[in-house]
Amino acid sequence: MDDYKNFLAQQILTEDKLVSVPAIPATYWLPSPREPTPANLQPKVTYRTLSRTLKVHVNLAKQMLYDFHKSQNDKNPGSLNATYLVYGTRKSSDEQDGDVEMTDSVSEKDETFSETVPTQTLALIREEMLPDTLRQYNEVTSIHVYSLAPHPMKDLQFLSDTAQQVVSMSIEEDFSPGANKTYGTIRNPNARKRERRAGAPAPAPAKAQPKAPVKQETKPAIKEEPKAATTTTAKKVAANSAPALKRQGSSGGIGQMFAKAASKPKKPAAPEKAEEVPTPALSDEGEDDDEPMPEAAKQKVEEDGKSRRDRQAELRRMMDESDGEEEEESMSKPASPAEEPMDEDTAPAEPEAKAAEEEPAEVVASTGGGRRRGRRRVTKKKQIMDDQGYLVTIQEPGWESFSEEDVPAPKPQKAKPAAAEKAAPAGKAKKAAPKGQGNIMSFFGKK
Amino acid sequence: MANLENIPGSLLHSPSGKQEDDDLKRVSSTYKPLQTFRLAKEKSYQQQFADMYFLRLTKIKPAVDDVALSAWDGTIVADEPVKRVERVLDIRQGELCWVTGTVYMEMPLKPNILEDVSKDRWISAPITQEKYWSEEDAVTLEDESGRIRLVGDVLKSHILVTGCIISVMGSENVNGELEVIDFKLPDLPPQPERWALSDPPSASDSKGKAKKPKDEDEEMTDATTCGSGGKIAIVSGLAFSGSDASHSLELTLLLEYLLGEALDPSAQQELSQISRLIIAGNSISLEERKVPLDEAQAKKPINKKYGYDASSYNAVPSQLFDEFLASLLPTMPVTLLPGAQDPATASYPQQPIHAAMFPSSRPFSAPPATTDEGWLDTVTNPWEGEVEGWRVLGTGGQNIDDIFKYVDSEDRLGMMEATCRWRCMAPTAPDTLWSYPFQDDDPFVMKECPHLYFVGCQPEFGTKVIKGREGQTVRLIAVPSFTATQEIVLVDSETLEVSKVKLSVA
Numbered sequence: 001m002d003d004y005k006n007f008l009a010q011q012i013l014t015e016d017k018l019v020s021v022p023a024i025p026a027t028y029w030l031p032s033p034r035e036p037t038p039a040n041l042q043p044k045v046t047y048r049t050l051s052r053t054l055k056v057h058v059n060l061a062k063q064m065l066y067d068f069h070k071s072q073n074d075k076n077p078g079s080l081n082a083t084y085l086v087y088g089t090r091k092s093s094d095e096q097d098g099d100v101e102m103t104d105s106v107s108e109k110d111e112t113f114s115e116t117v118p119t120q121t122l123a124l125i126r127e128e129m130l131p132d133t134l135r136q137y138n139e140v141t142s143i144h145v146y147s148l149a150p151h152p153m154k155d156l157q158f159l160s161d162t163a164q165q166v167v168s169m170s171i172e173e174d175f176s177p178g179a180n181k182t183y184g185t186i187r188n189p190n191a192r193k194r195e196r197r198a199g200a201p202a203p204a205p206a207k208a209q210p211k212a213p214v215k216q217e218t219k220p221a222i223k224e225e226p227k228a229a230t231t232t233t234a235k236k237v238a239a240n241s242a243p244a245l246k247r248q249g250s251s252g253g254i255g256q257m258f259a260k261a262a263s264k265p266k267k268p269a270a271p272e273k274a275e276e277v278p279t280p281a282l283s284d285e286g287e288d289d290d291e292p293m294p295e296a297a298k299q300k301v302e303e304d305g306k307s308r309r310d311r312q313a314e315l316r317r318m319m320d321e322s323d324g325e326e327e328e329e330s331m332s333k334p335a336s337p338a339e340e341p342m343d344e345d346t347a348p349a350e351p352e353a354k355a356a357e358e359e360p361a362e363v364v365a366s367t368g369g370g371r372r373r374g375r376r377r378v379t380k381k382k383q384i385m386d387d388q389g390y391l392v393t394i395q396e397p398g399w400e401s402f403s404e405e406d407v408p409a410p411k412p413q414k415a416k417p418a419a420a421e422k423a424a425p426a427g428k429a430k431k432a433a434p435k436g437q438g439n440i441m442s443f444f445g446k447k
Numbered sequence: 448m449a450n451l452e453n454i455p456g457s458l459l460h461s462p463s464g465k466q467e468d469d470d471l472k473r474v475s476s477t478y479k480p481l482q483t484f485r486l487a488k489e490k491s492y493q494q495q496f497a498d499m500y501f502l503r504l505t506k507i508k509p510a511v512d513d514v515a516l517s518a519w520d521g522t523i524v525a526d527e528p529v530k531r532v533e534r535v536l537d538i539r540q541g542e543l544c545w546v547t548g549t550v551y552m553e554m555p556l557k558p559n560i561l562e563d564v565s566k567d568r569w570i571s572a573p574i575t576q577e578k579y580w581s582e583e584d585a586v587t588l589e590d591e592s593g594r595i596r597l598v599g600d601v602l603k604s605h606i607l608v609t610g611c612i613i614s615v616m617g618s619e620n621v622n623g624e625l626e627v628i629d630f631k632l633p634d635l636p637p638q639p640e641r642w643a644l645s646d647p648p649s650a651s652d653s654k655g656k657a658k659k660p661k662d663e664d665e666e667m668t669d670a671t672t673c674g675s676g677g678k679i680a681i682v683s684g685l686a687f688s689g690s691d692a693s694h695s696l697e698l699t700l701l702l703e704y705l706l707g708e709a710l711d712p713s714a715q716q717e718l719s720q721i722s723r724l725i726i727a728g729n730s731i732s733l734e735e736r737k738v739p740l741d742e743a744q745a746k747k748p749i750n751k752k753y754g755y756d757a758s759s760y761n762a763v764p765s766q767l768f769d770e771f772l773a774s775l776l777p778t779m780p781v782t783l784l785p786g787a788q789d790p791a792t793a794s795y796p797q798q799p800i801h802a803a804m805f806p807s808s809r810p811f812s813a814p815p816a817t818t819d820e821g822w823l824d825t826v827t828n829p830w831e832g833e834v835e836g837w838r839v840l841g842t843g844g845q846n847i848d849d850i851f852k853y854v855d856s857e858d859r860l861g862m863m864e865a866t867c868r869w870r871c872m873a874p875t876a877p878d879t880l881w882s883y884p885f886q887d888d889d890p891f892v893m894k895e896c897p898h899l900y901f902v903g904c905q906p907e908f909g910t911k912v913i914k915g916r917e918g919q920t921v922r923l924i925a926v927p928s929f930t931a932t933q934e935i936v937l938v939d940s941e942t943l944e945v946s947k948v949k950l951s952v953a
Contacts, residue, residue: 048708058708059715060462067461085700087456087710113860114909114925115945119934122704123951124696133953134451142456142710156952160695163702167770186707186719188473188778192822193810385567 004054004064005071012043012080012150044149046162051183052169058184062144069148082127083147083156088140090121124156373403456711471707471715474677476722476780479645480820480832483890484796486883494884496877500610502889504549504590507612507870510633511547515614518631519545522616529616536592538619545616550874551594552609552853553585557879579852579879588615588625595619599627606865608853610874633870635915638896642836677722677940679834680705683786683844683903684928687771688732689763697933697950702771704948706778722835722940724779727903727926728786728828728843731764765790765804772808776823784828786843786904791828794881795845795873796890799825829872831897835940840897844904846873847925849880860909863902863923867893867913897921899943901936904928908936910945 051061065082072080124146125133134140147159380398383391451459522529524543532544557579586597586607597615607613617627685698703709707718772781785791785800792798802812802825813821826832828843850862853875866872873891876882882891896915901924909925922943927934933950 048703051708059458059712062458063460063462066459070461085709087714088454113858113911115911117908117910117944118946119949120946121949121951122700122709123953124700125953129953130451140454142458142714143451143454144458144711157692157696160692160699163695163699167774184471184708184715186471186473186715186778188475188780190475191777191780191811194812194814194821383567391567 004050004056005068007054008045008050008064008068008148011045012148044147044153044159044162046147046159047145048166048183049162049169052166055182057182059144065145065148069145079150081149081152082145083149083153083159084125084127084130085142085144085146086123086125086130086133086137086140087120087142089119089138090136091138124159126152126156128152373401375399375401456713458711471719473707473719473778474722475648476677476679477645477648477835478723478780478782478820478824478832480782480824480826480830481644482818483831484827484829486796486798490883492884494886496882496884499877499882499885499889500549501591502885502887503610503871503892504612506889506892507633508547510636510870511612511614511631514634515545515547515616515631519616519629524628534592535588535590535595538595538625540619540621540623543616543618545614546588546590547612547614548588548590550607550609550611550613551587551589552579552607553587553596554579554581554853555583556581577852578855580855588613596624597627598624601627601629605630605632606850606854606856606862608850608874609878610876611865611869611871613869632868634868635913635917635919635921636870636893636896637917638898638915638919638921639838641898642833643838644833645836647836677720677835679723679725679938679940680721680935681725681727681841681901681903681924681926681938682929682935683727683905683926684729684930685726685768685771686729686732686788686928686930687764687768689761689767691732694930694933696952697929698771700950700952701929701935702774704950705775721779721937723782724775725782725784725834725841725901727784727841727901729788729904729928730768730783730786731789732930733788769805769807772805772811772823776808776811780822781824782830782832782834783823783825784830784841784843784903785825786828787845787848789843794883795829795876796883797828797843799827801825829891834899837898837940837943838895839899839901840872840893841901842872842903844902844926845880846875846891847902847905849873849875852879859902859905859907859925860911860923863900863925864911864913867896867900867921867923899924899938901926906931908932908934908947910936 045065047058047061047065050056050064051058054061054064056064069080069082120141121137123133147162153159376399378398378400379395380400381393382396383393386392451457516531519529527543530542530544532538532546535546535548538544538546586602587594588597589595597617598620599617611632613630613632615625615627615630617625617629620626682701685701686694687698688695700709704718705721705724707715709715710718772783775781783800785797789797789800790804791800802809802815802823805812805823808823811821811823812825813819829840829846830842831838831840833839846866847859847862850866851859854862856862866874870893871891872893873880873882876891877884896919898920899922903926905925905927907925908927909923911923913921913923915921922938922945924936924938924945926936929935934947935950937946937948938944939946
């Protein structure tokens with residue numbers, strides 16, 4: 001029972017003990033106790049740190065602190081400084097004199113606007129201020145020792161460091177109900193946590209967390225993927241792969257996204273979905289393509305199956321950046337169709353320049369679902385202020401993306417070769433657009 | 448005058464050796480959040496804002512018309528009967544009439560988008576004035592047909608801001624202004640019953656669950672306070688900061704207080720009655736983000752890896768907040784509203800702070816893509832829900848802060864009351880309060896009257912009860928910023944009586 005005294009002596013009195021009572025075998029808390037200690041490193045013990053260290057109820061810890069403080073100061077007055085936590089109602093008159101004196105006008109208004117409500121004050125006060133403070137209270141319902149330190153604290157805010165210690169101590173203990181009981185934290189039988197997938201440790205320290213789920217998701221994704229690659233269910237055109245990759249940012253790990261992409265095509269509704277999700281809501285396209293024409297859809301199935309395989313090959317290569325195992329398998333297998341568009345894509349900077357000279361009316365990026373998307377050349381009006389302060393309207397050529405009903409609808413029978421052709425320019429147009437922000441695929445492809 | 452000797456809950460004695468075996472259980476919280484202010488994940492910003500005003504007018508107009516009709520029907524002023532006029536444009540000079548429309552405040556100091564555009568500025572300038580209010584302000588009333596200027600001293604009797612819907616009675620003078628004799632507000636909307644959405648915890652249920660502590664509760668509360676049941680704690684403006692430690696000890700005390708570790712056994716028993724914490728905005732300090740900016744500008748090469756300069760980005764505030772929540776959550780459910788400073792969307796209604804901000808408290812939040820509420824419920828601002836059966840409406844404070852700029856008054860409670868009487872909690876959206884351009888519905892229109900209406904991040908505490916014509920009673924609470932006042936608000940979950948706790952460090 002008395003071991004807390006030893007503990008407290010070690011914790012707090014090491015500095016003084018060296019001078020006065022050298023008999024205490026102290027495992028020194030501070031490396032060099034003789035040097036003046038910076039205020040924030042001064043030894044200090046609060047009831048919470050004591051309760052966590054000795055694994056006792058907080059209320060018991062409060063009493064221990066009191067007892068130790070009393071016995072030490074009886075022996076050696078002034079050797080220990082305490083802070084007290086006082087809870088109760090303050091005198092209202094004192095409050096106006098002391099607390100709110102600066103905002104008198106406001107407090108007057110306060111009375112007119114607001115009801116006055118009972119106010120409890122929870123105050124942390126230094127030992128020497130205790131009598132004064134108690135005089136300001138009407139009624140004190142509760143008081144206890146909050147902390148002990150060898151010297152008067154210049155700034156009580158340093159006590160908040162101890163809260164950090166408590167947090168680090170309690171993280172190890174995993175907020176189990178038992179822990180609550182030991183320390184006297186109010187239990188809540190209704191508290192509920194989300195079950196973590198695959199039973200990762202629940203409130204693991206922050207660092208460990210991001211890793212665990214990603215790893216777990218990566219594995220099943222790879223296993224599932226070859227199966228999915230063989231199914232030639234509908235999927236969006238190659239042009240979609242880039243936005244799809246963007247989507248992964250929002251939904252967590254690469255692996256997770258991949259798993260999603262692989263499993264989706266099994267559902268019949270998937271193509272529409274896949275089409276819509278990546279479309280940025282700000283663009284004006286992607287509104288009406290919910291109902292693809294049946295023939296076109298059939299034809300899309302084929303072309304999409306191919307482009308999907310390409311995409312998966314690429315994705316797998318991305319995965320291999322980190323995983324390294326299945327590299328050969330993926331490279332050898334269906335990788336060649338994936339390579340072709342890639343190679344074409346690498347050179348498009350010049351074609352783009354040429355295109356600018358020739359000035360084609362428009363570049364069709366994709367056709368599908370009865371809509372054509374792409375960019376076309378338009379003359380834009382721009383208003384600028386010239387140096388004399390006049391507004392000048394100039395016309396300057398520019399590109400504008402468009403999406404419209406497919407007027408010269410490509411015939412489904414003919415579409416098969418055409419689609420393959422189109423897929424390539426699609427990639428090109430995509431590539432050509434913003435030179436600054438290249439396609440992420442080319443980064444991974446050109447290794 | 449308190450004496451050290453006569454403090455009932457004093458722990459200033461040596462350990463008695465007797466192990467207190469009071470295993471405190473926190474009272475349960477009945478809670479049903481509503482999704483009134485959730486926006487779709489994929490939202491378009493292409494539409495115009497005008498729809499919001501139109502929707503608001505069509506939704507609130509019937510209510511004001513009712514009030515006005517019952518007040519003015521058959522009224523004769525100076526031998527002239529008051530005539531109802533459907534549209535602003537139908538007002539005839541010299542004729543006594545009444546009409547309903549949207550108030551628009553013509554204010555020289557108010558930022559004006561048209562001015563910005565004509566000056567070839569495409570980004571609205573940061574707002575520098577604290578108030579838009581000035582002597583030259585003019586009140587106008589408009590609807591889809593036109594706009595008319597309102598004059599008359601009676602308008603000064605109540606605060607009016609852009610966007611609220613009122614009925615005015617008067618006649619047009621030679622200047623084309625409507626001289627207002629009287630005006631009417633829609634007044635409080637109908638109020639649902641308590642427990643309209645959730646079931647009250649039945650007595651048998653709670654007994655079966657926690658029989659023993661319940662008995663203890665009653666004994667204890669009889670002895671100490673007359674508190675009939677649980678309490679709801681509301682706090683705002685915690686402003687966790689990485690550099691400014693001036694109130695970190697108060698935050699620590701707050702945590703200990705809510706955990707029930709501070710104080711003595713009987714006070715702890717009281718603390719176990721706090722069933723829920725609602726954080727009403729501004730949990731993370733803003734000053735934090737300005738300092739590194741200057742430093743970053745000083746040193747030239749900035750390596751922007753993920754769109755921000757990782758070396759100058761400081762994650763400490765959100766980590767501290769996360770730690771705070773993670774310590775608190777095992778013992779208490781938390782509803783978290785974002786505020787103006789929080790990492791959420793900037794425009795009203797602010798969408799929930801993403802759980803990814805809180806790696807260690809995230810396990811307590813609801814799993815994604817489910818509709819049930821989490822133990823840590825990150826919600827929208829404004830937010831509506833049912834807590835302990837009471838309909839609760841809360842905001843992070845921007846709506847009142849913005850109204851504050853329009854009027855020459857410090858009376859925040861009066862502004863809160865006005866929003867209830869207007870049936871519109873954020874009338875100044877979308878004019879000066881940034882807002883999502885709603886197309887089909889204006890959620891800021893109050894369809895149902897809350898029992899408890901709190902507004903966070905206010906300069907000082909205030910509370911009052913207002914009553915409506917149909918017996919509605921609303922408890923208004925202006926929740927002060929914790930950084931400024933170190934106060935938290937406790938609301939009794941049976942009576943909606945309010946008390947507060949002030950933390951102080953001397």
